[in-house]
Amino acid sequence: xxxxxxxxxxxxxxxxxxxxxxxxxxxxxxxxxxxxxxxxxxxxxxxxxxxxxxxxxxxxxxxxxxxxxxxxxxxxxxxxxxxxxxxxxxxxxxxxxxxxxxxxxxxxxxxxxxxxxxxxxxxxxxxxxxxxxxxxxxxxxxxxxxxxxxxxxxxxxxxxxxxxxxxxxxxxxxxxxxxxxxxxxxxxxxxxxxxxxxxxxxxxxxxxxxxxxxxxxxxxxxxxxxxxxxxxxxxxxxxxxxxxxxxxxxxxxxxxxxxxxxxxxxxxxxxxxxxxxxxxxxxxxxxxxxxxxxxxxxxxxxxxxxxxxxxxxxxxxxxxxxxxxxxxxxxxxxxxxxxxxxxxxxxxxxxxxxxxxxxxxxxxxxxxxxxxxxxxxxxxxxxxxxxxxxxxxxxxxxxxxxxxxxxxxxxxxxxxxxxxxxxxxxxxxxxxxxxxxxxxxxxxxxxxxxxxxxxxxxxxxxxxxxxxxxxxxxxxxxxxxxxxxxxxxxxxxx
Numbered sequence: 491x492x493x494x495x496x497x498x499x500x501x502x503x504x505x506x507x508x509x510x511x512x513x514x515x516x517x518x519x520x521x522x523x524x525x526x527x528x529x530x531x532x533x534x535x536x537x538x539x540x541x542x543x544x545x546x547x548x549x550x551x552x553x554x555x556x557x558x559x560x561x562x563x564x565x566x567x568x569x570x571x572x573x574x575x576x577x578x579x580x581x582x583x584x585x586x587x588x589x590x591x592x593x594x595x596x597x598x599x600x601x602x603x604x605x606x607x608x609x610x611x612x613x614x615x616x617x618x619x620x621x622x623x624x625x626x627x628x629x630x631x632x633x634x635x636x637x638x639x640x641x642x643x644x645x646x647x648x649x650x651x652x653x654x655x656x657x658x659x660x661x662x663x664x665x666x667x668x669x670x671x672x673x674x675x676x677x678x679x680x681x682x683x684x685x686x687x688x689x690x691x692x693x694x695x696x697x698x699x700x701x702x703x704x705x706x707x708x709x710x711x712x713x714x715x716x717x718x719x720x721x722x723x724x725x726x727x728x729x730x731x732x733x734x735x736x737x738x739x740x741x742x743x744x745x746x747x748x749x750x751x752x753x754x755x756x757x758x759x760x761x762x763x764x765x766x767x768x769x770x771x772x773x774x775x776x777x778x779x780x781x782x783x784x785x786x787x788x789x790x791x792x793x794x795x796x797x798x799x800x801x802x803x804x805x806x807x808x809x810x811x812x813x814x815x816x817x818x819x820x821x822x823x824x825x826x827x828x829x830x831x832x833x834x835x836x837x838x839x840x841x842x843x844x845x846x847x848x849x850x851x852x853x854x855x856x857x858x859x860x861x862x863x864x865x866x867x868x869x870x871x872x873x874x875x876x877x878x879x880x881x882x883x884x885x886x887x888x889x890x891x892x893x894x895x896x897x898x899x900x901x902x903x904x905x906x907x908x909x910x911x912x913x914x915x916x917x918x919x920x921x922x923x924x925x926x927x928x929x930x931x932x933x934x935x936x937x938x939x940x941x942x943x944x945x946x947x948x949x950x951x952x953x954x955x956x957x958x959x960x961x962x963x964x965x966x967x968x969x970x971x972x973x974x975x976x977x978x979x980x981x982x983x984x
Contacts, residue, residue, distance in 0.1 A: 491627075499555050506551040510544025517591060518543070520886035521803075532882070535802030543588060549577040557968045560975030565968075567628070571620035572964035575613050579958040582859055585807035587798065590858055590891070593619055598894040601923055605655030607901040608948040612860050614957040615898075622647045659922055665942035669847055669873065671918070672703025672711045673910040677934040680881050680912065683719055692718060693733055699936045704741040706938040709841045712910035715748035715854050715879040716779065722749050723782075723791060738784045744839045746851055748877035751780035751793060764829050776829040779804065781851040781877055783837040792838070795831025796853040798862060804828050804855075834865040847872055850905075854878040857896050857907075864954045867903045872943050874899060874907045881913035885931050889915055897923040904948040906941045920944075 492509075496502040522536020550573035558566040574593070581589040594615025597603055607615055625644030629637050676695045683692070700711045722731050738745050754768075754775045755761040761774035768775055778795030785792070799805040805828055837849040850866035850873070857863065857876045866874065876896060880889035893915045900907040901923040908918050914931035921944035929935040 493551065493554055493558075499552065502551050502555050503548055506547050507544050510547035511541070513547075513591070514540050514543050517887070517891075520883045520888035523883050532803060538802055539588065542586070543591070546577045546581060549580070550574045553965060553968050556972040560972040560979065561968075565971070567624060569964045569968055571617040571624065572961040573968070574620055575617050575957060575961035576965050578613060578616055579961055582861060585805070586801050587859075588801060589860075590895075592616055592860075592898075595891075595895050595898055598897040598923070602652050602655030602659065604651075604898065604901055604923060605658045606651040607898055608658075608904055608950055610957055611902050611950045611954060612898045613961070614950075617957065617961075618647060618651065662922055665944055667845065667872075667943040667945075668940045669841065669845070669943065670707050670709050670938065670940050671908055672700065672706065672708030673908060673916040673918075673929075673937040674699045674703065674711065674713050675911055675914060675916045675929050675933070675935040675937065676714070676717075677913045677932065678881070680879055689718065689720065689727075689730060693730060695934075697733065697737060699934075700737060700745070702936055703938055704743050708743065708938050710744045710746060710839065710847070710849075712875055712877065712908065713745065713747035714910045714912040714916075715877045717747045717749055720750065721752045721777070724752055734784045735789065738786045742786045742842060744786070744841075745784040746837065746849065746875060746877070747782055747784070748853060748879075749780055749782045750777065751782070751795065752777045766829075777827065778831055779828045779853055780831070781837075781853060783839065783849070783851070785839065792835075794835045794837070794851055796828065796856060797831045797833060798856045798859055799828055799830055800855045805830070834862070834869065836866060836869055836871055850874045852876055854880075854892075857892070857899055857909075860899065860902055861954050861958075863899050864903060864951055867905060867947075867951045871903075871905060872945055873941060874903065874905050876907060876909045878909060879912040880915075881911075881932075889913075889931055893917060893928070897925070902948065902950045904944055904946060904951065906943065908941060 492505050493502060496505055518540060521539055522533040550570060553573040554566045554570050557569060578589060578592050581587055592612045594607065594612035597615065597619065604615060606618075610618070622644050625640045625647060629640035629644065632640055674696055676699065678692070678695070696713055696717060703711045718730070720727050720730075734745055734747075752775055754771065754773045755765060756773065758774050762776070765774040765776050779799070780796065781794045783792040801807045834850075837851050839847045839849060841847055848870045850863070850871035852863065852866070852874065854876070863874065878892065880892055883889065889911070893909065896907045896909055896919055900919045900921055904921050906919060906921050910916050914929050914933065916935065916937050917928035918926045918937070918939050918941055920926055920942060927937055927939045929937055
């Protein structure tokens, strides 16, 4: 209605930005940690995010205006859902990436409807939702002859995914393979954990729960993101690192944990461009928000450094291009101090029954990126494990949104997703998006359960770029049509 009533691009842009701002504030106010209010940098970063994110909504509205003006209103309607997907797709890239508001995620609780995400992904769900709404809008404004046609189209677009999902869920049988996991939720105050010592009490908290997990048969024990506020393997905390090794050997179990990691470069010529300089050690280094796997019978620790860092929260956007910021934000462990990791990497765990388990261990915010997580699936992941710390934002909508986003990742990939969170929500999600078990927010808890493994490829995991490519093509066609239409009108006016 707004797009039709507003005549100029300026009017449309003002209305669109206002809409985006309202949506962003209502949905993402928690990002700045306003309810907790203990970290001013986090609050400033969250505030910046709230005001720049609505700018992306101007992409579909501007394209709609151009096609409407220079091609036709009908073409503008037809392409608008793909214009919308193009801005969701764009938010997966650059240092400003933040694809949290993908429209398809909004229907994560409608399990039958979202099963088609194994074919079209969350981006496809966004387009589908918009086409359903568009059909019914056109029904309302059309004449009697076309009203039934658009109503029927909207119903068909709604019913087909539901029928597909119902049949898929009905045919989903018992899986032959499963792995028993123990998810440790210590419920620590992240501000106090990073601001003080007390490593002994932290270790006791984790391993008391971990002991209980293995006593209940867990083969894989998972600790949350940045379980300890130290560089465990730097050589300064060997006695605490030994606790991990001995636990794994004693119980013949694997421990997957979030943990800060640091890499020093003895030869400065080998240091990459984003390395920082430690004046005390006189060496360049990179530090990561990492995941580590401790395995029984070996001193080798498998590692993965978080690649997708939260803009303004974990890394200032384009910091390498602005030398002043690079110097200002060399904080070591803490907000905006991390380097991005070197790419997707799987953890390999040979369980007690000689079953080889390939684990995609990802950190918090990374679970928001469907195309990025699919890279782990393509390399052979059997299960997706998310270590996270949503306690930075208190008991707001953020942790619950984050959990629901994981539901879409499970359906898209056809892989189970388990989440180990510091203060919640820890959970086990099946490959069809059903939450099998979960903890409450803000409780110290241990969750032990069997995770059914489903490893057949989905159509989305095979062709993840189909819908995004279609949306980009729509943008190219729209711009080309607008340029051609404008030239044609100018020629006619002359």
